[in-house]
Amino acid sequence: MTHYGRDVPYETFEIPDFRLACGRTLRPARVAYRTYGTLNTAKDNAVVYPTWYSGRHWDNEWLIGEGKALDPARWFVIVPNMLGNGLSSSPSNSPHPADGPSFPAIRVIDNVNAQHRLVTERFGVSTLALVLGWSMGAGQTYQWAVSHPEMVQRMLPFCGSARTAPHNQVFLDSLRAALQASVGFDGGRYPAERWPVQGLRAFARIYAGWGFSQAFYWDEVWRELGFASLEDFAVGFWEAFFLDGRDPNNLLTMLDTWWHGDVGATPGFTSTEQALASIRAKAIIMPAEKDLYFPPEDEAWAVSHMTNGAELRVIPGVWGHFAGGGANPVDTAFIDAAVGELLER
Amino acid sequence: MTHYGRDVPYETFEIPDFRLACGRTLRPARVAYRTYGTLNTAKDNAVVYPTWYSGRHWDNEWLIGEGKALDPARWFVIVPNMLGNGLSSSPSNSPHPADGPSFPAIRVIDNVNAQHRLVTERFGVSTLALVLGWSMGAGQTYQWAVSHPEMVQRMLPFCGSARTAPHNQVFLDSLRAALQASVGFDGGRYPAERWPVQGLRAFARIYAGWGFSQAFYWDEVWRELGFASLEDFAVGFWEAFFLDGRDPNNLLTMLDTWWHGDVGATPGFTSTEQALASIRAKAIIMPAEKDLYFPPEDEAWAVSHMTNGAELRVIPGVWGHFAGGGANPVDTAFIDAAVGELLER
Numbered sequence: 283m284t285h286y287g288r289d290v291p292y293e294t295f296e297i298p299d300f301r302l303a304c305g306r307t308l309r310p311a312r313v314a315y316r317t318y319g320t321l322n323t324a325k326d327n328a329v330v331y332p333t334w335y336s337g338r339h340w341d342n343e344w345l346i347g348e349g350k351a352l353d354p355a356r357w358f359v360i361v362p363n364m365l366g367n368g369l370s371s372s373p374s375n376s377p378h379p380a381d382g383p384s385f386p387a388i389r390v391i392d393n394v395n396a397q398h399r400l401v402t403e404r405f406g407v408s409t410l411a412l413v414l415g416w417s418m419g420a421g422q423t424y425q426w427a428v429s430h431p432e433m434v435q436r437m438l439p440f441c442g443s444a445r446t447a448p449h450n451q452v453f454l455d456s457l458r459a460a461l462q463a464s465v466g467f468d469g470g471r472y473p474a475e476r477w478p479v480q481g482l483r484a485f486a487r488i489y490a491g492w493g494f495s496q497a498f499y500w501d502e503v504w505r506e507l508g509f510a511s512l513e514d515f516a517v518g519f520w521e522a523f524f525l526d527g528r529d530p531n532n533l534l535t536m537l538d539t540w541w542h543g544d545v546g547a548t549p550g551f552t553s554t555e556q557a558l559a560s561i562r563a564k565a566i567i568m569p570a571e572k573d574l575y576f577p578p579e580d581e582a583w584a585v586s587h588m589t590n591g592a593e594l595r596v597i598p599g600v601w602g603h604f605a606g607g608g609a610n611p612v613d614t615a616f617i618d619a620a621v622g623e624l625l626e627r
Numbered sequence: 628m629t630h631y632g633r634d635v636p637y638e639t640f641e642i643p644d645f646r647l648a649c650g651r652t653l654r655p656a657r658v659a660y661r662t663y664g665t666l667n668t669a670k671d672n673a674v675v676y677p678t679w680y681s682g683r684h685w686d687n688e689w690l691i692g693e694g695k696a697l698d699p700a701r702w703f704v705i706v707p708n709m710l711g712n713g714l715s716s717s718p719s720n721s722p723h724p725a726d727g728p729s730f731p732a733i734r735v736i737d738n739v740n741a742q743h744r745l746v747t748e749r750f751g752v753s754t755l756a757l758v759l760g761w762s763m764g765a766g767q768t769y770q771w772a773v774s775h776p777e778m779v780q781r782m783l784p785f786c787g788s789a790r791t792a793p794h795n796q797v798f799l800d801s802l803r804a805a806l807q808a809s810v811g812f813d814g815g816r817y818p819a820e821r822w823p824v825q826g827l828r829a830f831a832r833i834y835a836g837w838g839f840s841q842a843f844y845w846d847e848v849w850r851e852l853g854f855a856s857l858e859d860f861a862v863g864f865w866e867a868f869f870l871d872g873r874d875p876n877n878l879l880t881m882l883d884t885w886w887h888g889d890v891g892a893t894p895g896f897t898s899t900e901q902a903l904a905s906i907r908a909k910a911i912i913m914p915a916e917k918d919l920y921f922p923p924e925d926e927a928w929a930v931s932h933m934t935n936g937a938e939l940r941v942i943p944g945v946w947g948h949f950a951g952g953g954a955n956p957v958d959t960a961f962i963d964a965a966v967g968e969l970l971e972r
Contacts, residue, residue, distance in 0.1 A: 455835075456835065484807075484808045512793050577841050
């Protein structure tokens, strides 16, 4: 029987001297992860499902379970936490000289390099039935498919992109500027756990305008999540989200990873288009219809450069980016169905 | 010959005791304004063209001039500055006890009430050939048409709305939260001209993501404005914009006006729909195709409640909200043509 939730113990994989794309070294790097299900004897039922911006492994569990496509009775699902998320190596848990604002820059490829070592060294896995993920998890999915085409059989990035679009960068710049401007941020040298709360609240308020679509707010769909008013939603969903254990320096580290996302920066490639064209995995690419920072046009562009028969399948509806967050049953069923379909291809 | 620019002197209209919708009184209220052209003997060639969020009268001049629809040789164009914009009564120029953060709340209808007194008392005008405006100027246009249906013959609100949509409020809340969280804001009691620059920069960065569309950034259309890179545009356009004499308390006053925009709050009406249905002016309603905070769907909704044969005419292209800012010749020509057409109806 598989247990779920934030209170279930997780594992850690340690890499003693982990070289980063930026030139610095984490001594060591730690990747916190959980697995769901059992690796079979042929070692061909492994799935990698990386986390998203500030998400933790338990935040991915809505797509895993009995009766779902990612059924632990059949698949061995590995959920590695992203570097910087507070469980894997992060500003908040790293010793000097990598603590706080001195934590090194992390790129998407660093995450995938670390995850590759976890998968191959700890589990002896050399093939992945599927890599999938939401948002920055989708970015890691693309990177897996480009970095390890011989391993990745299938890919399903949802509400994300192979390269962070400029408008997305403008959004990220605004989050960073608001947090860094805040009373109490102090260049990232705030005392432990004494966070710049005003800046985090501003951060949450900015995010609120991007995470859901105009139509979501017009139609007051937040009522489906149990909130009584727009302000109730802003405080009870958004502020609560970013005030729940999310260290500002961690947020800035992951934000920087996101900002620089681009499979075209993979060694051996000279452009995003070339990297996309190299992908061999069977693919369903799933943007959300009204995603404001990963709009479907951008993913249509990516698919147009993929030569592997990748399918573009847009998640319909008004939930915007959070269509991929597991927050509503309709979108969850839509994504789950696609996962199941792809796994049969 | 008409002179243009920020260095041309402007006039001020003073209202000794001006009652506001919030219950407070400005003693006095001052409306700074400029006029272009000459009021004819019949007094039937007057046009009112209010300003937008943080705009000044000279920022409206791109739509006025010889050979344009709003030709001063034919029309008498009155551009009143919005309360809170730093020229009309504002936190930055009002004496105690209405100074800084103690400045009273201003509603759209307060602006229109003051403008109505300017137009009728100073100029003896009882009919307006046209009211038009961009963004918050569009909101004032709607309010004029609802408050004074006997006066307003034509209306052309562009890139704005009759009621501020909830998603738009979420955007505004994020601007406010970032500015108020900033080092140096100090509850609005910062020393004169010693502005919280970090907060203003964050404010500008947030705005940058909303003012133009995703496609505008994807296509790097900012190159048409002479910028060399995305960062160059962020600093040279957006930060420069909000660091150019824009007092934070003034910004917050106008933001609050915007947030509460709703013609349905007009005395005598019980809903936005009812207020919209009361409009008698000939109307062209012009949202921009990719406006992120005033999306065209919202204006389609407004037109569906107007009973005066209002025409919805969407400004095509990727410029988003700034399609109505006079920044590019194609959109400017599109708007100018509509103004000319409406003035002939």
